Amino acid sequence: MPQTMDLTVVDPRTGDLVTRIPITDSATCAEAVARARAAAPGWARTPAADRAAALAKAAESVRAAADELAALNERETGKLRDDAIGGVEAGVGTLVQYAELGPLHRGRSLHGAWAATDLMIPEPRGVVAVLTPWNDPVAVAAGLLGAALVTGNTVVHKPSERCPQTGRRFAELLAEQLPDGVLEIVDGDGTVGAYLVADDVDVVSHVGSSATGNAISRVCAERGAKTVLENGGNDALIVDAGVDPRWAAEQAALGAFANAGQICVSVERIFVHESVSDAFLTELVTQARDWADRIGPMVDRRQRAVVQSHVDDAVANGARLLIGGATPEGPGSFYPPTVLADCTPDMAVLRDETFGPVAPVRVCPDFAAALRAAADDRYGLAATVLTPDMAHAQEAWRALPVGTVKINDVFGGAPGGASQPRRASGNGFGFGPELLDEMTAVKVVHWSAPPTS
Known part of the structure; x- marks a missing residue:
């Protein structure tokens, strides 16, 4: 039997113990990925409008739990209560945004032969491992989870080890509105993240340090998995x-x-x-x-x-x-x-x-x-x-x-904006409507009529 270890979180204001949570072992991580893989075909076949409706219900659940989530965040990371509430509100807004955008995410038709139909169709990539940070745990996770789920992917989510209760509770509120296996949650530090990255996942979406992002990129390059990375900055x-x-x-x-x-x-x-x-x-x-x-x-x-x-x-x-x-x-x-x-x-x-x-x-x-x-x-x-x-x-x-x-404005920007980090700061669109493109792969379909006798 693998040895079970605990995450220990202390209150950054007082130093008092907040929680101890068992770290998910490698076998249990593999089981979570397997459940997500098994659920992927059914979730991909679920109509986009139904997936969006589930995400909208989840947003309401998160809104109702705003005080609970903010209190957990405050105790685990020291975030000020108003900022913590603001992060939850931003997360709710992001979930609603993706619930609205998901069914509108579309492909293209191409101009081919008269007797043929030619299409470019976005499809879910499969299983997405989502590794989120502690500094704004609800708002960041809402974007990555929301975009992955509404486009038909299943997800295995590991919240930051510095705020495991906040991250888990938020993900649980989403999972309650979804079929079994569509959103799996694991707890742990970088070792658990490494288990997920090396497992049978199609996408790794990570917000965190550049060193971790580089390690993820190397492993994913060998396996052919896609990465969406927002890593360090020195702005x-x-x-x-x-x-x-x-x-x-x-x-x-x-x-x-x-x-x-x-x-x-x-x-x-x-x-x-x-x-x-x-x-x-x-x-x-x-x-x-x-x-x-x-x-x-x-x-x-x-x-x-x-x-x-x-x-x-x-x-x-x-x-x-x-x-x-x-x-x-x-x-x-x-x-x-x-x-x-x-x-x-x-x-x-x-x-x-x-x-x-x-x-x-x-x-x-x-x-x-x-x-x-x-x-x-x-x-x-x-x-x-x-x-x-x-x-x-x-x-x-x-x-x-x-x-x-x-x-002339250190913070701010219009809704819906999205950018791509450069160099050591990562790659891919980590938010905005373009994140839906990151979570899908385009398939070209050429459909021609059979020959007539």
């Missing part, structure tokens, strides 16, 4: 000449400190024009001081230690610590909003994804230098440019090698 913010330093600092602080810097598109690197650098840094320190009472803890002490190591490395190599930068005493995994000046590209805080409430600043002589520095990175998730110059804005969105560019 840049450019502050151009002529902007209001206070407004720019507000934008930078929002991007760097919201959710304790634990958002996929958090601001990780700041490049500021030297003409506004002094005023900007002064305002940014003020913003950091104001944010100190508005952020929750980091998800755990392990992640906090990564953040502290990046800050220590920067200071040891010549960065100026303007505020924050020290791990506080006491329970939990809190970390203060931190501002670093005089940062250089060789420092970990600019080179790697910090994923914490740290704003590292590098002063640049002009906009062109700032743009070159922002583009010089192995990641390619998103970037923001604050500028009053239309020509600079135009050059920036064309030149930055990332999936999303935001001009």
